[in-house]
Amino acid sequence: MLQQTRAQAVMPYYEHFLQLFPTVEALAAAAEEEVLAAWSGLGYYSRARNLRRAAGAIVAAGSFPRDYDGLRTLAGIGDYTAAAVASIAFGLPHAAVDGNVLRVVARVENDASDIGAPRTRQRFRAVAQAWLDVRDPGGFNQAMMELGATVCLPRKPLCLLCPLSGVCAGRDAGRAAELPVKLRRQEQVRIAGELLVIERGGRVLLRQRDAAASRMAGFWDLPTPADLPTARPGARLGEIRHTITHHHYTLSVRRAATAGRPRGAYRWFAPAELRSIPFSTTARKALKLAGYFG
Numbered sequence: 001m002l003q004q005t006r007a008q009a010v011m012p013y014y015e016h017f018l019q020l021f022p023t024v025e026a027l028a029a030a031a032e033e034e035v036l037a038a039w040s041g042l043g044y045y046s047r048a049r050n051l052r053r054a055a056g057a058i059v060a061a062g063s064f065p066r067d068y069d070g071l072r073t074l075a076g077i078g079d080y081t082a083a084a085v086a087s088i089a090f091g092l093p094h095a096a097v098d099g100n101v102l103r104v105v106a107r108v109e110n111d112a113s114d115i116g117a118p119r120t121r122q123r124f125r126a127v128a129q130a131w132l133d134v135r136d137p138g139g140f141n142q143a144m145m146e147l148g149a150t151v152c153l154p155r156k157p158l159c160l161l162c163p164l165s166g167v168c169a170g171r172d173a174g175r176a177a178e179l180p181v182k183l184r185r186q187e188q189v190r191i192a193g194e195l196l197v198i199e200r201g202g203r204v205l206l207r208q209r210d211a212a213a214s215r216m217a218g219f220w221d222l223p224t225p226a227d228l229p230t231a232r233p234g235a236r237l238g239e240i241r242h243t244i245t246h247h248h249y250t251l252s253v254r255r256a257a258t259a260g261r262p263r264g265a266y267r268w269f270a271p272a273e274l275r276s277i278p279f280s281t282t283a284r285k286a287l288k289l290a291g292y293f294g
Helices: 007-020 024-029 032-039 046-061 068-072 079-090 099-109 118-131 137-150 271-276 281-289
Strands: 189-200 203-208 232-244 247-257 266-269
Touching: 007 032, 024 046, 032 046, 032 271, 068 079, 079 137, 099 118, 099 137, 118 137, 189 232, 189 281, 232 281, 247 281, 266 271
Parallel strands: 189 247
Antiparallel strands: 189 203, 203 266, 232 247
16 A cells, blocks of 8 residues: 555555455455455555455465565565565565665665666665675665665755765765656646536436456546536536646536436446445545535
8 A cells, every 4th residue: 555655645544444354365355346445545556456366366375475486476566565575574685675775775876877777776776685684684674765764865865864974975976965866757747627526316426437448447437528418517616636647637526417317337326335336536536525525
């Protein structure tokens, strides 16, 4: 849950998730829709699908993998997560390299190479591996990550407080704040649109995304004017903003009405049912404007 998401946002989801799925067996046995519903609002939903798939693999194997290669076979676990779990849980000598550690390496080495480039990341991982204290790899990895998160800060590094200041070539060169360098920046894309809140008999109309959709397949969402061209627009409720990587959405939210039963993947939901289905963050924000979710 912490991947690409702030701890403050994660905590209530984490606690609720463990209440629903207290064991790996419970998670493996759960329906995907149930897991996605518990994840709704956190974004990056492939994480939830991978977590459930990994739970299934662990249950099928009869135990949790206890080495780096075994961890890498689990869905959703890459080099960083495998190294972190292997070192912290099992004391294995693998350097865990996240964005914080990449920043520490770039500054200590005074290396202005593009950290967006695979070759640079591979070289920085080798440096971190060479630094690793094999007597306590888990403690060392956590210390490195904490150093980057609390002292070797992105914009204003606290060099006077840093335990590595005496060996930091970037600080000696007066360039610590300029590092690391990331040259590949994606252009920001701004998208405007409108969402419709259509209610009837105390229920709200939602549209299910196609199961083959490239993003958020199977999720429920509010319709747009393009989805329901016959909808009659009503009062404007306000505006929501949402960002996914470099895409910035500004969406107007408006009440609307429609005659008959819309064709396609539409369904009317009572307010109490909304917490048990997976639906998009934009729909959640828009329905909050309409008085749902307290």
